[in-house]
Amino acid sequence: MDTDTRVGEAARPAPQARSVLAVRRHPVVFNGTGAEYFRIWIVNLLLTLLTAGIYSAWAKVRKLQYFYRNTEVDGSVFDYHGRPIAILKGRIVAVLLLGFYNFAFQFSFLLGLFAVALLAVLLPWLLTQSQKFKLYYSSYRGLRFHFSGPLREAYFIWGLPFVLLMIPITLGGTVPSGARPPTVVLIGFGLTFLALLLLVPYLHYRIKRFQHAHAHFGRSAGRFHGKSSRFYWIYLQATLLIIAVGVIAGVLFAVFGLGAAATRGPAAAAIVGVLIMIAFYLVVLSVTPFVNARVQNYVWNNTLLGLVGFDSVVKARRLAFIYITNLLLIIVTFSLYIPFAVVRMLKYRLTCVTVLSTDDLQGFVAQQAAMEVAATGEGAADLLDFDFSL
């Protein structure tokens, strides 16, 4: 649709460098294959089952080692250094926390509220820890990445929706159970819901800014120049897409469905309805890849790591095609296609990125003081299903 995401203003390296030296392009190459990853995946799965989940920490390290070591830039590959024992500890904490959260309401309402509050207080810290762990245990050419995102920013980002969510909960608490809530309360519910919806693009922007602006590679710091307005534009397009598809599906059904009902009876109408529903779902499903593609391009094209820039050219339509065919293949193969799907998606998203620099990427220098990072957040983020990829 629009090509300007491809070359954002900040995508090019700093102006003074560009004026003197030519920009060199280092495409990201991915050497992994679905067939090889399938074997790793199935052995991981079996051993995880046999050890009642304990092996999952080792499985995660093997999986990430496979992805990192097969990702190549300028002839060198990445490496993942996470230790399984640390990840296992994180996962145990996460399981206990989630177990407590899920069952607290069964015991008493107060305990439930306490669990929600506990999670709200811990979550920003866990997510920050997770990012720290992930970056600290990643390296390229012998240099570690690391993450210095301040906690207060994390509490702002994840605290905002929580505070908003507390409004309807408090309002609901004032209404006696079984009674019809007064109009004022209903309006309050509606307004909070609307505010939360309007907040989503802004929070997405803040999360990406948080992750990219505080990333480091050796002594080189990350910078992020993106603007929240762009995220609103991406989400607006996605919303319009859904509305348009909904209207088209409705009109199609009105024309063909009712036509079929009139001429060939209700069975034909049902078939037409099902076909239209399937088409509708496929398009709605492709909204996620649409947003992913646009966000990945915009975020990376506006990120600098030291003097290095990035050029991301993911095509929304291609990503949606991969996403939907992956989904269908996973269903018809009873999930055996999962490893192939993972590799296919990862390969496309990675190889759409080019690293831009004025040199041969050899000028980076390691940071001196390095410290180990606890894996608690990493394990928790896995289970809470937060996707930090790209």
Added chain:
Amino acid sequence: VTDSSFAARYYDGVVARPRQVTVHVVAGRLLLTGDVEERAFSLRDARVSERLAKAPRLIAFADGSYLEVMDHARLDRALAVSGVRDSWVVRWQSHWPAALGALAAATALIGFGYAHGLPYFARVTAPLIPPAVEARIGSESVQWLDQHLLSPSKLPATRRDALVAKFARIAPRDGRAYRIEFRASRIGPNALALPDGRLVVTDELIQLAGEDDAVLGVLAHELGHVEHRHLLRRLIAGAAVGAATTLLAADASGVLAALPAALANLSYSRDMEREADQYAIGLLRKHGMALEPLAQLFEAIEEAHRLRRDEKKIAGNREPAMPVPDWSQYLSTHPDTAERIRALRAAARAPR
């Protein structure tokens, strides 16, 4: 270049600059020559990354420096000479027959775990659930049922009181509370037991049964479900399946935004029905009551079920003009009715 040497790229861990080196493996030590000052590392202290098909192997040293090796064949030979072997997991992962064996084993394990491991886990953990949780599940379930499927009973109060009084005479006084809830229903003749001891029975079932003894048999059967914590066990199994699916699907996250959690079948298993039947038989016989009315009620339900099936066949795909109550609701949770009727009659004939 000797037999136990290989080419590599060396990174010192300080500057992101690759240096071409030749690595000689001598007596468990790695000697580096080439684009660096000569240096040596102990192979024992090095972390050799696992073998993958195409990816380079990395040999990391304690000082943060490492080697990136592309020449897999030569590295293998050098490592073999030094006695470094791939771990069994790596060998397993790199062979198709072994990997397919893992697939077969995982499939068998999931099947076995679902059929046997899960019920066992649920049986062991169900008694650990505190009564407050059972009470909550009970009251929430009744609330939901009342809102969606049930309405107040239309039976005369005298009939209900009589049933309550009769059941009170046979119910065991073991301190476990139970309560009979009478309801009219949109789901035909049905009865169900909730973990807090509430036994819900529909007017339609009582009308179909006719005799009070058959109703008492059904109530005794439902009380058996309570005693054995059957519903709680199904709920635990369902939750465990949900948790396992979430963990296994985590691998695909990023590909699948939300994998629909596999719903565990909430109906009772055959074994649970048999257990509840045995409980009812024990209770009825203890009080010298006949089992035949319960057997006949089962038959009536099965007959109604068969009738409805035939009616459907005659009517083709179209719904019958007069809606027939859906007997299958009760039967779907009670498989092998014929076998259960036989078991009831056999128990009736058996000497005490």
